[in-house]
Amino acid sequence: MRTVYCGQVTSEYEGQEIDLVGWVNRRRDLGGVIFIDLRDREGIVQVVFDPDREDSFAIANTLRNEFCVKLRGKVRPRPQGQINKDMITGKIEVLGLELEILNRSAPVPLDSNQENSEELRLKYRYIDLRRPEMTQRLMFRSKVTSFIRRYMDDHGFLDIETPILTKATPEGARDYLVPSRTNRGKFFALPQSPQLFKQLLMVAGMDRYYQIVKCFRDEDLRADRQPEFTQVDIETSFMTSEEVREVTEALLRNLFNQLLNVELGDFPIMTWHEAMRLYGSDKPDLRNPMQFIDVADLLKDVEFKVFAGPANDPKGRVAMLCVPGGAQLSRKQLDEYTKYIGKYGAKGMAWMKINDVNAGAEGVQSPVAKFLTTEIIESLIKRANAQSGDILLFGADSYNVVCDAIGALRLKVGEDLGLVEQCWKPLWVVDFPMFEEADGRLWAMHHPFTAPIPGVTAQQLRENPANVLSNAYDVVLNGFEIGGGSVRIHQQEMQSAAFEVLGISEEEAQDKFGFLLQALQFGAPPHAGLALGLDRLVMLMTGAANIREVMAFPKTTTAGCPLTDAPSVANPEVLKELGIAVTVKDNNDA
Amino acid sequence: MRTVYCGQVTSEYEGQEIDLVGWVNRRRDLGGVIFIDLRDREGIVQVVFDPDREDSFAIANTLRNEFCVKLRGKVRPRPQGQINKDMITGKIEVLGLELEILNRSAPVPLDSNQENSEELRLKYRYIDLRRPEMTQRLMFRSKVTSFIRRYMDDHGFLDIETPILTKATPEGARDYLVPSRTNRGKFFALPQSPQLFKQLLMVAGMDRYYQIVKCFRDEDLRADRQPEFTQVDIETSFMTSEEVREVTEALLRNLFNQLLNVELGDFPIMTWHEAMRLYGSDKPDLRNPMQFIDVADLLKDVEFKVFAGPANDPKGRVAMLCVPGGAQLSRKQLDEYTKYIGKYGAKGMAWMKINDVNAGAEGVQSPVAKFLTTEIIESLIKRANAQSGDILLFGADSYNVVCDAIGALRLKVGEDLGLVEQCWKPLWVVDFPMFEEADGRLWAMHHPFTAPIPGVTAQQLRENPANVLSNAYDVVLNGFEIGGGSVRIHQQEMQSAAFEVLGISEEEAQDKFGFLLQALQFGAPPHAGLALGLDRLVMLMTGAANIREVMAFPKTTTAGCPLTDAPSVANPEVLKELGIAVTVKDNNDA
Incomplete structure (x- = not known):
């Protein structure tokens, strides 16, 4: 129906009669003439209807916003004063004929x-x-998936579909369940990821697999989570963790280069311990120049218990941030930051303004200065390499609380004071602990199929699990974890050791992952993989505020769809056929 | 870890030391030497271990089938007698070093x-x-999806994801339901297709959409159905049905050309009425040369009620097939065919062997000849243009039974007698009736959003619905419907008329499709689309026996997964949290 998209009518069409279709974005009547901004997915073009063409003028006169129209018109240059250099179509206008x-x-x-x-x-x-902003985001997302697919395809990765109706997966979040009609009383689960299937595809010898695939988690939704989300899922056989990282990094570098004209460069590699030490986070935003400065050693012997307690506790941490120019912060602002880090469990926030660095301890202003000796104050200033006008912000608590609270504070203060560079800062975080302790037992920090770093034997894993590092890697961009993966365990002995450490009984392991354990017996190859969060990646690339802005039909934060009104009440006949019944009267009943 | 895939070691590697990884496909010990067929996804290469290399020979000696190994070896030409011209690697072998x-x-x-x-x-x-056959099918499938994606992408189609957790869809089959935890007592449905969402994307101005997407139907599974299947889903705005068919046809032509080196040529277009008349089927297999020959007019006045009844009934049909060389069929074979069409509702099968066409009625052999006059027999032979050695097979019953039974018979006899040409025969079937009658009411033959052919008004639709043709089109290949689509209704008045004809009340329409009806009020563009069944397409292209052979992890015909043992019993705690309970004791309870 069209000669060209509205948004692509440039001067090269001047003098030509063209056909356009689109929506009335705006109508203006000026000096007896009707101006229509006609819009399609590619952009907007200005159409003019003159009263001397009576038929089309009469119709144009009835147009309202968002009418869908078809027109024939002649392209002509805009009058001098009306040229709009910011628009692709800004040099021309279309005289409406029909x-x-x-x-x-x-x-x-x-x-x-x-x-x-x-x-x-x-x-x-x-x-x-x-809205052009929304249209463009979806168009950009389509470009991203297209680029990724071509790249993976050109690098020998097979696009293989895995089931959506499957068995409960071991990722830890809640599964969505699907009652079976042909096996009444039983349920499928929607996959939290195709983890086990992609591993089985490696056992099947597919060598290189990728899939852009929907995953499902029935979690309590935070601002940036969705019940269904999309993953770029990758698995390879016979590759080391370095090789998987290389493939991923090259994919991302090429993606940013081609679609945003951005050079990401080589991604730095940081161990998990280093990331926690310097940033209190396993997904540090490197655009923010501030780092944690540990000072427990300096404060071990002070009388001020708030510092001395955690400083002497092996599970405690005392660290500070040196905020450039932070001495300008008002008491009110500092109180607000104290409140802010309270959300992360911090009981308070000590601060020290460096008004005059040359005046040593005399030049500082701080509610806690009275508890500290001159030497200690000067040591703190020296270690921070603080300048006049800076402020030191202190966290002293358990290791985790200090990491969380001062980590969050670092981001917030950096944002508020404009310390964050406008750029792209990717990195790899590696060498995670294999397990973390909670509730008196060990939990897999990634998932129970993650291999330890090379050289660790099954026996070592059993004997000293808390100290074993996993061969896992996360890719982080501007403070967001955009992907993660690991080398997987491919030998049964190691897998059994891992389950043992996790307190998963032989029986439970067989019940939940028996098919994977069995597959490891039949010549499973060494394999490794990774998954990228597509929604978050596109969100970052488009500068959108959250992932809902880059999804066509997202759910609300209560997992509902205001458009279709899903979820909805089911037909009782259907439930009967499925062999299930609703046991609650309304949404909020127990 | 590898220099090259096993299946790609050709003579160009001769003299080189290469690294290979793969699986032991077969081991043979011959004359003190160990031969290993090493396999990876690309193929098989022969590796030889000589006893004079003690280390590797000793390890090779422990190899069993499906061991996963890594080796270094030197490529050398095979000895003269051992060259295998059918294998890519058949001219060389690899001498195992490590x-x-x-x-x-x-x-x-x-x-x-x-x-x-x-x-x-x-x-x-x-x-x-x-198994190489299975590996190659999955690799081929990946090529197909990759080709389709590039093609759609290169033609301005946006890849946009639609929700999997959504509202019950109106396709007619049963939905899979997903209980919601945040809205207890309510359910999501898994989509039978993204039909409504892709229409909404057109209303949103996306102009051209495609998606390769999982769809779900909780149907009683026939041999070639799966609970989840994959669709190449396409929708466009401002295109006519001809243009959608052109796009689809070009896609398929290019796909077959690039991947199979097959020229499909232009697809013939056949109306639904013509397809039913000539083949008794809306998905005729044109490789089979036989067509229905209607003979009701010739048999109206015979005394034989089996013929005369349906011949005089406006809802009856009397048709015959002329089977070339069919006179050779034995009585037993004919009895089996009679039994076969009984499954399609036929109460019997009259037949007439043409032993000598020149002898006229004298030259035939038939249990029903005695009921027919010489003139009628000769008219039948003439209309069939039968030759000596042919057989005429008759169907006389209701229109539908004759179409089904003789349609099935046509395929079976064609197959049995080798009448089916080995080739590719695509076609479009168009101009379907908009509605079909059953249970005393009208049903949408496609779905309730299908538009009538151009020129039909909402009033005409209301007044004479049974005679209105829809602007729908199916693409058929070798007797399989591989896709179908239609121009959609984009104006509210027409949509209301369609619902009215279907007996869908205003209230029901609002409840089920209110959001689509509402969307039509806001400048919805004319739009049309189509969906291809990817599984079936790949099945046909690979010559696989059923769609399970081209899926990595299909379900059984009872919708179970013997690999993971899904579906399985759910944790009672989880069900409680979801606010549902199982009401059946075991699988087969009501």
């Missing part, structure tokens, strides 16, 4: 002049997506 | 010398997929 209304539109329920509530935007998503 | 066992294998539970049961193959799918 006009047909393909469909009328009721007044749209979204206000283009103000922020609409997310509920309303999701209810009328098909209108919300017409 | 050998490492990466993983051992227990004896595999699948027998390579005989057909294994499908249950066993699915239980050990990771071993079954190692």
Whole structure:
């Protein structure tokens, strides 16, 4: 129906008659002439209707916003004063010759002049997506998936589909269940990831697998989680962790280069311990220049218990941030930061303004200065390499609380004071502990199929599990974990040792992962893989505020869909056929 | 770890030392030397271990089938008598220098010398997929999806993901339900297709959409159905049905050309009525040369009620097939065919062997000849253009039974007598009736959003629905419907008329599809689309016997997975949290 998309009518069409289809983005009547901004997914073009062409003018006169129209028009240069250099179509306009209304539109329920509530935007998503910003995000996402697919394909990776109706997966979050009708009383689970299937594909000899695949987690949704999300899932045989990282890094480098014209460069590699030491986080945002400065050794002997307690506790941590220019922070701002880190478990926040670094302990202003000797204050300033006008912010608590609280504070203060560089800072975090302790037992930090670093034997794993590092790797970009993976265990003895350490009985292991254990008996190859979070990656690349902005039809934070009204009440006949019954009266009953 | 895949070691590597990884496909000991066929996903290469290299020979001696190994070896030409021209690697062999066992294998539970049961193959799918035939099918499938994606991408189609957790869809089959935990007592449904979402994407102005997407139907599984299957889903705005067919046809033509080196040529277009008339089927296999020959007019006045009844009934049909060389069929074979069409509702099968066409009615042999006049017999022979040695097979019953029974008979006899040409015969079937009658009411032949052919008004639809043709099209290949689609209704008045004809009340329409009806109010563009069944397409292209052979992890015909043992019993705690309970004691309780 069209000669060209509205957004692509440039001067090269001047003098030509063209056909366009699209939506009325705006109508203006000026000096007896009607101007229509006609919009399609590629952009907007200006169409002019003159009163001397009576037929089309009369129709144009009935146009309202979001009418869908078809028109024939002649492309001509815009009058001098009207040229818009910011628009691709800004040098021309289209003189409307023939006009047909393909469909009328009721007044749209979204206000283009103000922020609409997310509920309303999701209810009328098909209108919300017409906004050029939203259209462009979906178009960009399509480019990203297309690029990734071509890249993987060109590098020998096979696109293989894995089941959506499957068995409960061991990722730890809740599974969505699907009652079976042909096996009543039994349930499928929607996969949290194709982890076990991709490992089985390696056992099957597929060598290199990838899939852009939906995954499902029935979690309590935080701001940036969705019940279904999309993963770029990768698995390879016979590759080391270094090789998997190389493949992934090259993919991301090429993606950013081709689609954003950004050079990511080589990704630095940081151990998990180093990341925790310097940033208190396993996904540090390296755009922020501040690092943790540990000072427990300096504060072991002070009388101030808030410092001395954690400083002498092997499970404690005392660390500070030196905030450039932070001495300007008001008491009120500091109180707000104290409140902020309270959310992360911190009981308070000591601070020390360095008003004049040359004046030593005399030049500082701090509620805690009175508890510290001159020598200690000067040692703190020296270790921080602080300058006049900086502030030192202290965290002293258990190791985890200090990491969480000061880590969060680092990001917030960095953002507030404009310390964050506008750039892309990727890195690899490696050498995670294999297990973490909680509730008096050990848990797999990644998943129970993660291999230890090379050289660790099954016996060593059994004997000293807490000290074993895993051969896992996370890829982090600007403070977001955009992907993670590991070398997998491919030998049964090691897998049994891992289950043993995790307190998973032989019986439980057989019940849950028996098919994987069995597969390891039949010449399973060494294999490793990784998964990238596509939604988050696209969110970062488009600068969107959250992943819902880069999904066509996301759910709300209560996992509902205002558009279709899903989930909804089921037909009792259907439930009967499935052999299940609803046991609650309403949403909030127990 | 490897220099090259096993299956790609050609003469160009002669004289080089290479590294290989793979699985022991077969081991032979001949004249003190060990021959290993080493296999990976690309193929097989012959490796030789000489006893004079003691270390590697000793390890080679412990190798068993399906051990996973790594080796270094030197490529050399095979001795003259051992060259295998059918193998890519058939001119060379690899002299093993170093050998490492990466993983051992227990004896595999699948027998390579005989057909294994499908249950066993699915239980050990990771071993079954190692068979070169299976590996190649999955690799081919990956090529197909890759080709389709590039093609769609290069033609301006956006890859946009639609939700898997959604509302019950109106396709007619049963939905899989997913209980919601955050909205207890309510359920999501897994989509039978993204139909409504892709229409909404058109309303949103995305213009051209495609997605290779999982769809779900909780149906009683026939041999060639799966609970989850994959669709190449396409939707476009502002395109006519002809243009959608052109895009699809070009995609398929290019796909077959690039991947199979087959020229499909232009697809013939056949109306639904013509297809039913000539083949008794809306998915005719054009490789089979036989067509239905209607003879009701000739048999209206015979005394033989079996013929005269349906011949005089407006809802009846009397048709025959002329089977070339069919006079050779024995009485027993004919009895079997009679039994066969009984499954399709036919109460019997009249036949007439044409032993000598020149002898007219004298030259035929038929149990029904005695009921027919010489003139009628000769008219039948003439209309069939029968030759000596042919047989005429008759169907006389209701229109539907004759179509089904004689349609099935046509395929079976064609197959049995080798009448089916080995080739590719695609076609479009168009101009379907908009509605079909059953149980005293009208049903949408495609789905309720299908538009009538151009020119039909909402009023005409209301007044004479039974005669309205829909603007739908199916693409058929070798007797399989590989895809189908339609122009959609984009105006509310037409959609209301369609619902009215279908007996869907305003209230029901609002409840089920309210969001689509609402979307049509806001400048919905004219739009049309199509979906291809990827599994079936790949099945046909690979010559596989059923779609399970082209899926990595299919379900059994009772929708179970022998590999993971899904579906399985759910944890009662989890069910409680979901607010549901199982009401059946075991699988077969009501």
